[in-house]
Amino acid sequence: MRIQMRKCPFTGKLFDESKIAEYIWHLKSTRDEMRAKRNLNRVKAGFSKWLRAEKLKLIHPDMVPEWFMANQRHIMDAINAGCRGKNDTHDGKFFADDIFQKVRWEKAPVFNSSASNTHVCPDNGKTNWGCKDGEIKGYPGWRGYINGTLKRNKKHNSSYPYSSALNLVGIKTGSGGGGNESWGYDFTMFLADWPGFEVEIRKMEGDRIVAKLKGTK
Numbered sequence: 054m055r056i057q058m059r060k061c062p063f064t065g066k067l068f069d070e071s072k073i074a075e076y077i078w079h080l081k082s083t084r085d086e087m088r089a090k091r092n093l094n095r096v097k098a099g100f101s102k103w104l105r106a107e108k109l110k111l112i113h114p115d116m117v118p119e120w121f122m123a124n125q126r127h128i129m130d131a132i133n134a135g136c137r138g139k140n141d142t143h144d145g146k147f148f149a150d151d152i153f154q155k156v157r158w159e160k161a162p163v164f165n166s167s168a169s170n171t172h173v174c175p176d177n178g179k180t181n182w183g184c185k186d187g188e189i190k191g192y193p194g195w196r197g198y199i200n201g202t203l204k205r206n207k208k209h210n211s212s213y214p215y216s217s218a219l220n221l222v223g224i225k226t227g228s229g230g231g232g233n234e235s236w237g238y239d240f241t242m243f244l245a246d247w248p249g250f251e252v253e254i255r256k257m258e259g260d261r262i263v264a265k266l267k268g269t270k
Contacts, residue, residue, distance in 0.1 A: 063087065097134035103127070104222060112252040114162040114195050114242060121222065125153045128218050138220030139176050145212035151205045153215070159237060160198035164257065167191030168241050173225035175245035193244040193254075199224065200237035223247060 057070035063083045068076035111120055121128070129147035168191055174180045181188045203215045210233055216226050219238070223246035229238030244250055 093130060093134035097131065097136055100127075100131040100134070100136050108223070108247055109249045111247065111249045114197075114247075114250065114253070115158070117224070117242070118156045118158060118199075121156050121219075121224075122153060125156075125218075128222060129214075131221060132214060132217050136221055137217065138223070138225070140173060140180070141217050141220040143214065143217045143220075145214035145217065147214055147218075148205060148209055151203060151209075154202045154204050156199065156201040158197055159200045162195035162197035162242060164193075164195050164254075165191070166193050168194035168196055168243065172227060173241055175243040176223070177245055178243070195242045195250075197240060198229075198237060199226075199240050200235070202235060203233040205233055 059068045059070065059073070059076045060066070061068070061076070061079055061083065064079075066079065068079065107120070107124070111117060129151060133146045170178060170181050170189060170191055171184065172180060172182070175192055175194075178192055179189065181190055184190050199219070201215065213230075213233060213236070215233065215236055216230075216238070219226055219240070223242060225241045225243070227239035227241065229236070231237055242250075244254065
């Protein structure tokens, strides 16, 4: 007796002819997975360039929460694709029905010409835990407090990916935390990570101060 089989061209899995419906479903789900993977790879390849261009449009820290909310899906996709901010140790991914309902400054960002780098630092900088002499002890930046709400299916509430999303775009989180429905952090945004903010620095300090601030020790 000859047994007819069908072989998936993508995975090599074999299906008995009598299970044609299962074979068709397997093909569809495999194609969907491959398409999703291609999309995430495309996001990962272009995210850094996209983020740099976006940040040039942002000239004041107060613009950031609204910008984050408007671009949250792209940022979520970048996390799912494997993008991570410097020193980010959090894990977890976003799901299709996740949505940030609120992201706002609870405490308005205040400029500091030497914001602490004991725990966080600019992407092109380094931390200095212990404030060791002879090493950089701070970078120009803004410090404040951010809070928000990430709405998601309750079955996914055992992971908390919102901090990774904040750190990825350059909102470097410090002390804080909370559940997905209500979280908050101290944060630092370093001038080196947000080049568009130089416009604000020039308003506050004058043109000559920008180069000096970038080299603050």
